[in-house]
Amino acid sequence: MKVKGSFQLLVQTLKASPTLETGITPKLVQEIWDCMRDIKPQQGDEVTSAMLVALVLYDEESFADLLTDDQLNQLHIIAGQVMQNYEAAIKPKNQVGQLLATTLKESEKT
Numbered sequence: 001m002k003v004k005g006s007f008q009l010l011v012q013t014l015k016a017s018p019t020l021e022t023g024i025t026p027k028l029v030q031e032i033w034d035c036m037r038d039i040k041p042q043q044g045d046e047v048t049s050a051m052l053v054a055l056v057l058y059d060e061e062s063f064a065d066l067l068t069d070d071q072l073n074q075l076h077i078i079a080g081q082v083m084q085n086y087e088a089a090i091k092p093k094n095q096v097g098q099l100l101a102t103t104l105k106e107s108e109k110t
Contacts, residue, residue: 011100024089 036054039045056063056072057079064072 008104011104024086026090029086 036051039048039051041047041051052063052066053075056066056075060072067075
């Protein structure tokens, strides 16, 4: 019984860990994307570097000339890293935590 309580305390501590709370969620991505879509350069809104980077990555054929080949390669590397970090943020791979949670659930069944 004492061990179970220790595991439960450990699970609670892991859940409260700030590394699990990135603040980045699919909902936040959607909200920010919607805000970006509301920007209207044709109505006088400023064209920003964020918009241009998004256009380069989205339509390299039309906008790649804004960067050298080396810069474009670096941008693709950074974009890949950002995507990996995003995936980790929204789907954390906490194998130890998952194992502990599974063990606790199984022990509660018996």
